[in-house]
Amino acid sequence: MKKNTILLALLFAFTTTFAQVKTQYFDENWIPVAKEDMVYYRPEPKAVNGKYLFKDYYKSGKPQFTGYSLSKTEEKFEGEVKYYGENGKISGTSVFKNGVLNGSVKTFFEDGRLRQDALYKNGEEQTATLYTYKGTEIEGVPSVYDLITIFEKEERVKQIIYDGNPKGMRQESFLNEGTAKYYGADGKLLGELVFDLYGNPNNGTMIEFEFNPMRVSATRFFIDGQEQENKQL
Structure with a gap:
C-alpha cells in the first residue's frame, strides 16, 4: 500500500512538472x-x-x-x-x-503621439504617413515646425508643413505633381504655385512662412519662371 502511494505521488509530481x-x-x-x-x-x-x-x-x-x-x-x-x-x-x-x-x-x-500610419495589402505597403513634430531632431537639428509626409508605394508624394493644426495655416507640397498650396490660419487658400522640372517656382503665388509661431512673412508672384512682385507683409 505504501509502495503504491509513493508511486502515485511520483507519477503526480511528474505529470505536474510536465504540464507546467x-x-x-x-x-x-x-x-x-x-x-x-x-x-x-x-x-x-x-x-x-x-x-x-x-x-x-x-x-x-x-x-x-x-x-x-x-x-x-x-x-x-x-x-x-x-x-x-x-x-x-x-x-x-x-x-x-x-x-x-x-x-x-x-x-x-513614447508620449503616445502617432509616428507612422501605414496600410498594407498581402504583406506589401500601399501607403504610409509619417509624422514629425516640432522640436523633434532631424539630422541633429530640432525642427521648427510640424511635418506630415505621405508615401505611396515607397514614393514620397505629399508633405504638409504646419504648426499644431494640420487644417490651419500650412503649406501642402504635392511632390509627384510639382505643385504647392498655401493656407492661412483660418484654413482658407492663400495661393497656389506650380514648379518647373527642376523644382524652381514657375507659375502662381508662393507664400513664405516664418515660425515660432508660424506666420506669413512674404507673398511672391511668378509667371513663366519670372518673379513679378515680392510683397513683404
Whole structure:
C-alpha cells in the first residue's frame, strides 16, 4: 500500500512538472537564449476560441506584445496585434490575416503621439504617413515646425508643413505633381504655385512662412519662371 502511494505521488509530481507552462527566452534580436541571458520571454501560448494567444514580456515582467495566432508553434497572427514600450504605453499596432500583414500598421512615440500610419495589402505597403513634430531632431537639428509626409508605394508624394493644426495655416507640397498650396490660419487658400522640372517656382503665388509661431512673412508672384512682385507683409 505504501509502495503504491509513493508511486502515485511520483507519477503526480511528474505529470505536474510536465504540464507546467513552457517559457521561451530571447535576446534583443529575438534569438532564443538561456534564461539568464534573456531580454524578452514568452510563456506557452494559450488556446482561446480556436486561436492561440501569444503574450511576450520584457525581462522586467512588463508586457511587450499581445496577439492571436492560428498556430501554437508559429507566429501566424490573425487580427490586430499590439506592441508595448517598457513604459506600459502602446508603441504600435498591426493587422494580420493568415499570418500576413493586411490592414493598418501604426507606430507611436513614447508620449503616445502617432509616428507612422501605414496600410498594407498581402504583406506589401500601399501607403504610409509619417509624422514629425516640432522640436523633434532631424539630422541633429530640432525642427521648427510640424511635418506630415505621405508615401505611396515607397514614393514620397505629399508633405504638409504646419504648426499644431494640420487644417490651419500650412503649406501642402504635392511632390509627384510639382505643385504647392498655401493656407492661412483660418484654413482658407492663400495661393497656389506650380514648379518647373527642376523644382524652381514657375507659375502662381508662393507664400513664405516664418515660425515660432508660424506666420506669413512674404507673398511672391511668378509667371513663366519670372518673379513679378515680392510683397513683404
